[in-house]
Amino acid sequence: MTTNQAVQSICIFRLSAIGDATHVIPVVKSLQACYPAAKITWVIGRLEYRLVSDLPDVTFIVFDKKEMWTSLKHLRQSLSGQKFDVLLQMQLSFRANVISRFIPAKRRIGYDKSRHKEMHGWVINEQVEPLPNYHVLDGFMQFVRYLGCQPVFDWSLPVTESDRAWAAQHIQSHQKNIIISPCSSHHLRNWSASRYADLIDAINSRYNAHIIITASPADQEKKFVADIENQCQSQVLNLAGQDTLKQLWALMGLADLVISPDSGPLHMAGAVGSPVIGLMAASNPKRSGSYQFPELTVNKYPEACRQFLNKSVDQVKWGSKTEFPGAMDLITVDEVMEKTVQVLL
Numbered sequence: 001m002t003t004n005q006a007v008q009s010i011c012i013f014r015l016s017a018i019g020d021a022t023h024v025i026p027v028v029k030s031l032q033a034c035y036p037a038a039k040i041t042w043v044i045g046r047l048e049y050r051l052v053s054d055l056p057d058v059t060f061i062v063f064d065k066k067e068m069w070t071s072l073k074h075l076r077q078s079l080s081g082q083k084f085d086v087l088l089q090m091q092l093s094f095r096a097n098v099i100s101r102f103i104p105a106k107r108r109i110g111y112d113k114s115r116h117k118e119m120h121g122w123v124i125n126e127q128v129e130p131l132p133n134y135h136v137l138d139g140f141m142q143f144v145r146y147l148g149c150q151p152v153f154d155w156s157l158p159v160t161e162s163d164r165a166w167a168a169q170h171i172q173s174h175q176k177n178i179i180i181s182p183c184s185s186h187h188l189r190n191w192s193a194s195r196y197a198d199l200i201d202a203i204n205s206r207y208n209a210h211i212i213i214t215a216s217p218a219d220q221e222k223k224f225v226a227d228i229e230n231q232c233q234s235q236v237l238n239l240a241g242q243d244t245l246k247q248l249w250a251l252m253g254l255a256d257l258v259i260s261p262d263s264g265p266l267h268m269a270g271a272v273g274s275p276v277i278g279l280m281a282a283s284n285p286k287r288s289g290s291y292q293f294p295e296l297t298v299n300k301y302p303e304a305c306r307q308f309l310n311k312s313v314d315q316v317k318w319g320s321k322t323e324f325p326g327a328m329d330l331i332t333v334d335e336v337m338e339k340t341v342q343v344l345l
Contacts, residue, residue: 007035007085007147008035008038009038009039009041009084009085009086010031010035010038010040010085010086010087010088011042011043011087011103012024012028012041012042012043013043013090013091013099013100013103014042014043014044014091015043015044015048015065015096015099016045016047016048017045017048017185018047018048018051018245018263018264018265018267018268019136019263019266019267019268019288020048020140021044021051022155022264022268022271023137023140023267023291024090025154025155026141026151026152026155027141027143027144029152029154030144030149030150030151031149033149033150033152034149035149038085040058040059041058041061042059042060042061043075043100044060044062044063045063045064045065046063046065050244050245050246051157051245051249051268054158054246055157056158061074061079063075063099065095068095072099075103079102079104083104084103084104084105085107086105086106086107087100087103087107087109089108089109089110089120089124090110092116092120094118094119097118097123098119098123100123101123107125108123108124108125109124109127109128109146110123110126110127110128112127112128113127115130126146128143128146129146132318133286134287134318135288135289155270155271159249159253160246163247163249164250166243166247166250167247167250167254171254172210175207175208175209175210176210176256176344177209177210177254177257178203178210178211178255178256178257178340179213179251179255179257179258179259179274180199180200180211180213180228180259181213181214181258181259181263181265181266182196182228182261183216183221183224183225183261184263185263186262187220188282188323188327188328189261189262189263189282189323190224190328191261191328193224194231195329195331195333196232199259199337200228200232201232201234202337203234203337204234206337207344211234211237212236212239212251213225213239214240214248214251215240215241217241221241225240226240245268248265248268249268249271249272252268252269252272252274255269255274256274256275256344257274257275257277257343258274259276259279259336260276260278261278261279261280261328262278262279262282262283262285262289266278266289266290269290270290270291270292271292273292275293275296275343276290276296277293277298278293278296278298279298279331280299280300280301281299281301281304281327282301282321282324282327283322284313284318284319284320285297285301287318296339296342296343298335298336298339300328300330301313303330304322304324304327304330305320307327308322308327309322
């Protein structure tokens with residue numbers, strides 16, 4: 001760790017994804033508390049920018065991975081004449097490493113050698129300490145500590161009155177409000193539509209709750225939500241494709257409970273302080289599950305490791321996925337109901 005150098009400008013490089021962008025919010029807050037005079041720039045993905053664009057005192061450079069050459073040109077133009085005191089290279093992919101070479105910086109801080117891949121070591125000149133078996137957020141906070149700062153676990157974002165009003169109109173004051181966000185960006189991390197339908201019916205038979213289902217505007221996600229709605233006997237509010245990320249952020253802040261697989265909304269729910277049941281079998285919740293509500297996770301990852309990798313959870317490489325057909329079927333409706341009752345008692 002080095003703390004004796006002046007830090008007047010910091011560039012955070014983290015393009016994706018929504019969950020990871022959510023984890024970067026407290027990184028920004030920590031750096032702002034530690035270096036209040038420093039100018040902070042965040043090179044971020046197009047979708048993720050929609051969530052955090054109002055974060056105070058941050059300059060954003062939006063990089064659209066689908067428009068690689070256009071975005072590289074925009075990046076170079078935006079940084080013309082600049083050289084950051086510090087670059088936090090917080091993404092390990094080959095594309096991210098190549099892009100970061102276009103960001104001028106004196107100190108280029110990245111991950112330790114045990115985590116290097118896809119030429120990461122080529123784009124950095126300093127590295128954080130090794131951290132075994134870590135949650136993604138704890139890995140991000142290493143950069144904060146490396147710069148001599150104390151972590152500030154503050155996920156607050158500005159929310160407009162119109163977004164709050166949109167959220168409020170979808171909440172029932174006389175019922176428990178439960179949001180189900182059933183879709184991950186990786187379909188093998190999704191629970192089945194039939195089990196979501198059975199869960200909704202089980203919840204309503206006990207609580208007569210107000211069930212809200214959310215998803216992105218993507219056709220496959222809207223179809224998945226429609227399948228859930230068609231298979232359950234209970235009435236639900238289908239908001240798939242109808243909300244912005246900021247509206248979803250506001251809506252989750254009013255929920256009594258959120259249920260989601262390994263996805264961005266899982267982490268958004270925790271960030272706004274709403275209890276969230278994580279449905280985890282295809283990935284390790286100790287690495288990518290809810291940071292705020294780990295005790296509510298339905299964790300079938302160890303069983304998935306045994307069944308699909310023929311190894312114990314302690315034998316597989318940290319971060320290994322068990323994204324196989326049938327992995328999420330290890331999660332039962334009864335197990336999710338048990339966590340639901342735990343929250344709604």
